[in-house]
Amino acid sequence: MSYREESQLLTENQNKDMIYNGNNGDIMDSTYLNDLWCFDLTNRSWTNLTPVGENPEARSYSSMAYDPTMQQVVMFGGWHWRWGPKSDTWIYDWHSNGWIPTSPTNFPSRRCESSMAYDPTGEKVILFGGEYNPEIYGDVWAFDSLNQTWSPLTFAEPIQGRALAGLVYDPDQRKMLLYGGFYGFYFPGGIYYSNAVYSLDMDQLSWANPDPTDRPPPSGPGCYSFHSSSNRALAVFPSNNYDSLWMYNSYSNSWTSSHVENSPSSRAAAAFAYDPFTDQAILFGGTRESAFLRDTWLLTSTCTTGLDGQVVWIYSENSGGQDSITARAGNGVDSNPIAHDWLTSELSPSFSLQGAVPSSTATFTVGLYPPGTSTPSFTYTTTTLAGAGSFNLLDLAPSNYDIKIKESRALSTLRAGVELSTGTTTIDFGELRVGDANGDDVVNILDFAILKGAIFTWGGQPNFDRRPDFNGDGVVNIMDFALMKSNFGRWGPI
Ligand SMILES: [Ca+2]
Numbered sequence: 001m002s003y004r005e006e007s008q009l010l011t012e013n014q015n016k017d018m019i020y021n022g023n024n025g026d027i028m029d030s031t032y033l034n035d036l037w038c039f040d041l042t043n044r045s046w047t048n049l050t051p052v053g054e055n056p057e058a059r060s061y062s063s064m065a066y067d068p069t070m071q072q073v074v075m076f077g078g079w080h081w082r083w084g085p086k087s088d089t090w091i092y093d094w095h096s097n098g099w100i101p102t103s104p105t106n107f108p109s110r111r112c113e114s115s116m117a118y119d120p121t122g123e124k125v126i127l128f129g130g131e132y133n134p135e136i137y138g139d140v141w142a143f144d145s146l147n148q149t150w151s152p153l154t155f156a157e158p159i160q161g162r163a164l165a166g167l168v169y170d171p172d173q174r175k176m177l178l179y180g181g182f183y184g185f186y187f188p189g190g191i192y193y194s195n196a197v198y199s200l201d202m203d204q205l206s207w208a209n210p211d212p213t214d215r216p217p218p219s220g221p222g223c224y225s226f227h228s229s230s231n232r233a234l235a236v237f238p239s240n241n242y243d244s245l246w247m248y249n250s251y252s253n254s255w256t257s258s259h260v261e262n263s264p265s266s267r268a269a270a271a272f273a274y275d276p277f278t279d280q281a282i283l284f285g286g287t288r289e290s291a292f293l294r295d296t297w298l299l300t301s302t303c304t305t306g307l308d309g310q311v312v313w314i315y316s317e318n319s320g321g322q323d324s325i326t327a328r329a330g331n332g333v334d335s336n337p338i339a340h341d342w343l344t345s346e347l348s349p350s351f352s353l354q355g356a357v358p359s360s361t362a363t364f365t366v367g368l369y370p371p372g373t374s375t376p377s378f379t380y381t382t383t384t385l386a387g388a389g390s391f392n393l394l395d396l397a398p399s400n401y402d403i404k405i406k407e408s409r410a411l412s413t414l415r416a417g418v419e420l421s422t423g424t425t426t427i428d429f430g431e432l433r434v435g436d437a438n439g440d441d442v443v444n445i446l447d448f449a450i451l452k453g454a455i456f457t458w459g460g461q462p463n464f465d466r467r468p469d470f471n472g473d474g475v476v477n478i479m480d481f482a483l484m485k486s487n488f489g490r491w492g493p494i
């Protein structure tokens, strides 16, 4: 039975893609891998990048982070099958599709399982800890991708070392958040896992341990993290259990847990990363009962940005281009630390209603769809904001969308091929056609029946029904019938 472990997964935000570094190890036959893969979130397919020129030696347990300023991936250290821990630093350049070896004069000691994330304020890749059994490190280093130099960061009060911890940048508090990992070995072959949260203030160069009382169970490999600025959360799936999602809010210093349906099976050492631009997280592979997995899962939210609200898993095992990817496992310590604020869009839709005024009692839905598709990448529903006839949606991923809106009384209206770039995009959807009492996006006999059942009633009366009050004047009468009649037989989207 071959044994493989360790790979890295991270997001490449400019291209909305994931890069997967398959530095796998097969200990029995000493065959490690050094292939590099990219996952396209739009097409849900893997591509082997096969970088040109010299490639890093195959290894496992290395660390990676994406530097969006340089548009490069930084990789440090890891375990070489013959030489043990390494201390080399490589840069993968997205544009040239090549690895660049570096030769800094000062660098972290040879090690595996460090935590790495990008600090956009200081424009450095930050490395924390790692291990070379029996040593577990707690030092912090900053890598300057432009000058290809490492600098140690010194602290008046350093924290205990740990390896395989999740490290993410928290743009709201301008801090790094560190969670989980392991801090000790015991004989024979045991590991002490942590469930502590630490925050690292990059301005003050100080650690804090807010230590919330209600915490997820301690997690080692298989504990994953990402940051979402919309809910200021660090999220983990503790104990390799993917139907139990814990999210940490750094403002309130509290954890909340939720159950996620239809989740991947429990497994160790899967690779996991979060892409803030599509608000999706990707999970790949891992090990289960000595078997190596190569399934791909996407975690996405149906409600709003930031993976808050209702979170669902999407399985994409059979997506194109994936057949040739090797089963493997990884620790997934990396995540995309980029603040939403850098490259996000705002949408400001406005509309009017035929023969009526926008109502704060109506439900209003906005859906953003990849062009020509029927599965939204983002939906937003409100019963309060639409009363003014316009509102702003923040924190959207820049892209080209078909945008559909629906007011509960009206037929939906679609604007195809809308380009959302950075900044605010204003769209006037014009006058929405009313008459859809039951909300099925068709004006037909069913709506007429609802109107008929409430005709000549007003608010407070036994048979009053707000739905067929199409003009919103609080009475169901001939005026509502006239509005419905004008659209009878139509359906949305218009
Ligand atoms: Ca209807």
Ligand SMILES: [Ca+2]
Pocket (backbone or CB within 6 Å): 468, 469, 470, 471, 472, 473, 474, 475, 476, 477, 479, 480
């Ligand atoms: Ca009315």
